[in-house]
Amino acid sequence: MEIKQSTLKNGLRIITAERPQIETVSLGVWVNTGAAAESEADNGISHFIEHMVFKGTKKRNSLQISEDIENVGGATNAYTSRHFTCFYAKMLKDDLELATDVICDFITDPTFDAAEMSKEKEVVVQEIKQSADAPDDLVFDYFQEAAFPNQASGRTILGTPEHVRGFNKERMLNYMRTHYTADNMVAAAVGRVDHDKFVKMVEERMNTLPAHADFAEDPQYYVGGGRVECKDIEQTHLVLGFKGASYMDEDYYNYSVLSTIFGGGMSSRLFQEIREKRGLVYTINSFNQALKHAGVFGIYAGTTPKELEELLPVVADEIKKMMNDKVSETELKRAKTQIKASLLMSLESSSTTAEIMARQMLLFKRVIPTAEIVERIEAITADDLQLLAQKIFTSTPTYALLGCEGGTYPSYDDVKALLK
Template identity: 35%
Template sequence: MYQKYKLSNGVRVVLEKISHVRSVSIGFWVKTGSIDENVENNGITHFIEHMLFKGTKNRTAKDIAKAIDDIGGQLNAFTSKECTCYYAKVLDTHMDIAIDVLTDMLFYSLFDPEEIKKEQSVVLEEINMYEDSPEDDVHDLLSKAVFQGHSLGFPVLGTQKTVNSFHRNMLIKYMKEHYTPENIVISIVGNFKEEEILYLLEEKCKDFKNTFPSSGIIEPAKFIKNKFIKHKDIEQVHICMGVEGVPINSKDHYPLLLVNTVFGGSMSSRLFQNIREDKGLAYSVYSYLSSYKDIGLFTIYSGVSPSQFDEVLRLIQEEGNNMRKIGLTEEELQKSKEQLKGNYILGLESTSSRMLSIGKSELFLNKIYSPKEIMQKIDKVSIQDIKRVIDKVFSFDEVAVSMIGNMNKNENLKNLRC
């Protein structure tokens, strides 16, 4: 059972009590990501995430790490295109320590200039590591192609140039603009006393009353039929093909998830069985959807040797065309429903995964759906819904492409309409 509250300063709190566990997972969600950046400060959201671990008025970076390590807990964070999350998982007896550390990081970080210099080097290495991994880099390249000119296409890590430009005043200004009470959701799942946890949060958050207005309104991104190629002397060619998907709150979200399960989202999918299992042409081939607030992206990825590239490309398009012509059978629809429901329920077996689920839902949808409601949404998807989504999404006449590898761009893309 979920409970929703609002602290006196406006921060939203969502709670799910599970009495039979001994852990508590706590997440502080901030509705800001690389979509809120510009060409001058790209990567600043991710950099701030790093800096919040580098020392506060009350703790050094080592003290922050030790505070959680000493009680056998976990402390981490991540930044995405539309949000940032700082989270901890601890024994229920140490809930107060986790909340104290997280609020200390969020509200009292120092942003010491010397630590900023050190962390710039760390993030630059992170960028280098990412660029050395073409199977990861090609997905960022697709976002850049599809959303060219819009901040949704910016890399979350930023660039060498922007990261080197960050300074203390710049970071503090961005935090004041985006780390505001209305932009924050605290999600907590596990074994706790509700009154105790709300009292703790009120006490720790009472001085957080940031009302500095965020600058500007972000116009929704538009899908661009585009092609980006990065030549690199490596053994494989990595390719992503993208078509416009659906936003996170769309009625077509669950139908598309089911279509993806059959098309390329699992080991039993058409893409995987045809290209890898039956023909042995690629080690990695799959599809997935990315759903944002105002738009979505449906992506097909494969990493293949240059000699197999044309055949794999032909087979991907063939499977896409078959999906439009044949769609899903009733049997495939039922199997994909069971698969999706199973994956969803198994993914909620831990307090941390449930904390992530309810926090993100409240942050973006202002609503939390129970597992029963999610299962009902999946079960209600009809063959007509599936057909509508396939007709809407599976159009290879409007496809964006990103590629990384040692290839002849004219020959390898001659059969792709882009």
Template identity: 40%
Template sequence: MVQKIELANGLRLVCEQIPHVRSVSIGIWVHTGSRFETESENGISHFLEHMFFKGTKNRSASEIAEAFDRIGGHVNAFTSKEYTCFYAKVLDEHASYAIDILSDMFFNSIFAEEEVKKEKNVVFEEIKMVDDTPDDIVHDYLSEASYGVHSLGYPILGTVDTLKTFDGDFLRDYMKRHYTAEHVVVSMAGNIDDQLIDTVKSTFSAVKPGKQGPKVEAPTFLAKRITKQKDTEQAHLCLGFNGLQIGHEDIYPLVVLNNLLGGSMSSRLFQEIREKRGLAYSVFSFHSSYQDSGLLTIYGGTAPNQLNDLYDGIKQTLDSLVAGNVSEKEIENGKEQLKGNLMLSLESTNSRMSRNGKNELLLKRHRSLDEMVEEINEVTHKDVNRLAEQLFNRDFSLSLISPTGELPDSLMK
């Protein structure tokens, strides 16, 4: 059972007690990401994530790293389009120590200019690494093709030009505006006790409340094409379809639909493109939900001379779904697989911490495992057919990286 506590400053704490384990996972979730940045700020949420590890008033960067190694724990962070998370997983006996370090990073990071300069170079190299990974950067191009100049189309890492303008004062100003109590959730799962909860409440009551967060406008789905010429061995193709926002009433039917489309080894795309035609090693689909929109992505990588065949195979697969050629057996198998994956994933304290933190931050509600299983069970054949027609019977966005940068002939018609 998830326990929710709201502090006087508006910060929320969510806890899930799992007494039979010896670990505790702790995450600080902040409702900020590239979605909430201006064009000149693009990349600052991700850069701040890096800088929290670069030294505080009490610890150097190396001391932060050594502190977790010393107790056999794990610490990391990540930034998405709509949130940033700093998290640690440790033995239960070291949970208070982990909170002390995480809170020190959160409250006391100094953003020293020499560290800012060094870390800029680190992120420059990260941007280059992504640019050199076509099956990664092609997804950034798809976001741009789907949303254009809207902030959902911005790359999470930012750009070399925006990154060059960041300094300590810029970081502190952004943090003052976005890292306010009402935008922060602390999530804990594992063998936690009341003393640990009291420690978090006392520590994070110091987070200052702020004004209402930045207003964001819902994006317009643009269905554009972006192609890039790059000297690669494969052509990397992404198709994007206008999806559903987080919390939408059809989100579970969409999860089932995506699973049978390209979410597993038995999916339509995997069986048609890889197993039957032998066109790709990697082919899959996934859905990304945002607070007011969503994007269903299909990816495939193949030899450049097989690009037409790859697209034709994807199109035939989608046409079959739109025509309603989905069996009850496929849907039932997909539902059972999803339920199994859900239950297995929640055996990890880190997974439970992540689920609870994200749900509280974005939805402000928590469903039990039984409720989620029931939602999956209630998905019908009619629901899946209706969504397939709704999503795939429309124009789509596209991104392509290939040696020529030219669209397949079938897409030029």
């Protein structure tokens, strides 16, 4: 797979990877902005813009957008994360120009019609309420807020109903003028695509974008803390976290290997000890959530109030084992193989490949060769992981718990004492 890159005069970067053996092309535009770039007053605006561009542009109304794509059997969608907003499509190869036109139109010519905006605000408010009714979503909102208090990364991606209902066309256009600049986005396409033709398609539609706007995203700092809440639910949801890796950390992949051994699958330590041997949970896993300037290493579990009394001490014991003893060569080899296999399997998807290339270009200003990633993973040792475990698990913890009404649950201080 040959990766080609070009940069337009206004600074917009374009990446392609041709796969001549397939009949489709996956493409998108990734914008280097998301919830972490928002002020408190604008919390949720990135996500709301993502919704509103589908409600109409100067060329197409909402129905025409859907019909133009679906009439040729294609699909288009979008997402917002803490650092990125993405608009993407998958089409048959002969319909690449149509998809490019629709996606570029989202970015250059959204109308933000007042009537459509009024309706879509209530759609997003329903999305916010639906998330609040999902305990396994809500506990992670509490967790983020406790880990990153009074920071953009501690606020939700969706925003609040009050914020969403307060957005207007001028605020949204101002936000786009600041963040939707050519040097702050990447267009990528993977599949049956000719690089030069795709560059021309994008250039014809995006060459009028402003090259640059002065904006610096505030660095985010892991702090840690605790929050315990109760609702009318059947199960207790728990997230326990520590300072983790950012995307920029040299030992980023060390965190991935450690997390895989600790709670990354059915053969992991947490799954085997807590679910298989003791039957204390249905779900338990660990993760490293990376941000640009910070990160959090965490453990999620869903259990009952009764089992929680046994669960937390067992988790604490497993943490201490990770700090005190080296992982076995069998565990290390298995984790490395799992991560490498997951990476290589993901690259079989043209959509995932486009996303990986675009995100790497925005974060690191280059596409990282797969062989380089594999080499970094292979270089990790058991000694590295023991030192890393000691670093992670001695940092200030974050503890978020969403329990059943009427229950009594450990406090943040209780959990800190358990981890000593």
